[in-house]
Amino acid sequence: MNLKQLAHMLALSQTTVSRALNGYPEVNEETRRRVMDAAKRHGYRPNPSARRLATGKSGMIGYVLPTGNAVDIDPHFVEFLSGLGDYARSHDLDLVLSPADADDQETTYRRIVANRQVDAVYISSPRPADSRVALVSTLGIPFIVHGRSEGFDFEYPYLDIDNEGAFHEAARLLVQLGHRRLALINGDDRETFAIHRERGVRRALAASGLTLGERHVCSLVMTEENGYRAARRLLEASDAPTAIACSSLIMALGVVRAVRDLGLSIPGDVSLIAHDDVFPWLKPENFSVPLSTTRSSIRLAGARVAERLAARISGLEEGARGEVWPVDLVIRGSVAGAPA
């Protein structure tokens, strides 16, 4: 059942039927009702390919997926996707993942924009002065950055959590508890979030005249193994920290293992706070010692990004509005006063 048939069946022109269905004003309400009725009864659904060719709109949002043999997709992605998908579903949006060589995403961005394959895109894991942000910005397609980039002479729309604030609060708490040697086991510090977190920790320490030692900050891909290695290295040193802030639950698993391997205890010898993106399959309260966290649901962020993308597509949202979500500091058993 296509438009032509439907129009014929109603003894109307395609024009009128199309307009009736799309809510244009120049059609009699009575007629519109007839049309919508018939459309529903016959299960008419406009062919998206045709519509897309005519309008240039695809009803899809895009994501350029960096791939490659040595490229691992962040497990956070799936949670973000849950939220995004949940919103997208209720608004008839599909999501298209365009795999790209991790080292040349530009080509792919240009392609999907030039081909009008998607109506909007989002960018994740941005770095300072991220070339994707600049690119997409000049390409003129609606977009939102999940996270933040920095160092541009222009504004852009983003959704980020207050990473600096979160880690500032976490570090401040630890300092208040008497800790003097803090360490930060961070994610890849080429990404903005990691930079912000480090900044937060430093600021909190500075407020008490402390500093974050060069060897007390690690920046690594967030795997369990890296968490272990980093913690082990930190704790075996002569100036071992008495408290650790850690950028992910997965790394925290490794930290806990290292602490145990060294015959130390949490929070007796080391206090630990980690960032929790709220996975359904790994919960900080279930760590052997319940883990204190800075918590922010990445899933909700996904839903919000989808919502804002939809708003931008339909013109409801404009301009370069940045949105920063506060982060909860959740205290559990893994922090205590500094050992004597």
Place this chain on the structure above:
Amino acid sequence: MNLKQLAHMLALSQTTVSRALNGYPEVNEETRRRVMDAAKRHGYRPNPSARRLATGKSGMIGYVLPTGNAVDIDPHFVEFLSGLGDYARSHDLDLVLSPADADDQETTYRRIVANRQVDAVYISSPRPADSRVALVSTLGIPFIVHGRSEGFDFEYPYLDIDNEGAFHEAARLLVQLGHRRLALINGDDRETFAIHRERGVRRALAASGLTLGERHVCSLVMTEENGYRAARRLLEASDAPTAIACSSLIMALGVVRAVRDLGLSIPGDVSLIAHDDVFPWLKPENFSVPLSTTRSSIRLAGARVAERLAARISGLEEGARGEVWPVDLVIRGSVAGAPA
């Protein structure tokens, strides 16, 4: 730059240019060269929307993503996606995720097929007599099932690992080591993979005249917490098992925690084998006691599924070929002889 312009510029018809570019035989090789040359020089790329409208082919593969507030996407998904994306990239395929109400995926399948939004789909986490398999099969779109369904009177193409064989081997090893009371901490037993794994364990036990006690098999969503609870319940019982087979590394984290909480040790009191889908961020060899596993890279499976989908789209693969991959049994420190 569109076809019309390119044709005009070459003083050829659109027909000829189109044919030259698409490798049809009825065009002079000399002409073809000229055309391809000009196309490349001017960066001509056929508009996919137009092509799709004309041909009905989209160059995309589809996945119906179950969503909902209470629906969690399996973290395995992201690894599978890595593989899929990696292959897709090298073959200019995009992936479209169509979010659907988890309880009504049929509507979405029908839509994407009717609209010819994708050239092929894959189905994951199938259950016995999975309605999606039956549906997609009648809809007549190329597809592959990742995993297996059962109980149909027709064949269908799938890619699965030998879950039964893997757990059979694992259980057999444990029995050989003298264990008499095994337990299985399984995934959701509405899914085929879990059924197969249980079958494998039972078969191995039966071969030695043993059985899997009713209370010795747990079937739960694969979270750390569920692993903990299950293990705790098992090990606190009077007929506690001396060996546990576990369906996921994430659950195994919980198992390990439970064992420790109970003051027991691995492998002294309990031997443990888990299935490893090979995550980059959590490795069995890094468990406090290196974990024995049944190992199969879900990422490779993703790449293979993409490869086969591409083959089916282009007609290179036909029929209902099922493909079952063997699973490695990797012995590490977490298994030992049964306690006296």
Place this chain on the structure above:
DNA sequence: CCATGAAGCCAAAGCGCTTTGGAAGACTCT
């Protein structure tokens, strides 16, 4: 009573590609 404008509808021209149904010319064969 005619000009004016709004309301409601339509025919047709795109959107940019593929594909059908020739047609012209070159070549082979008898």
Place this chain on the structure above:
DNA sequence: AGAGTCTTCCAAAGCGCTTTGGCTTCATGG
């Protein structure tokens, strides 16, 4: 030389929708 056969190209008809630019009809106001 004439008939048949390739080879190589083209004009035009889709694919199914949106949108432009009218064209009626009818009510309104001077």
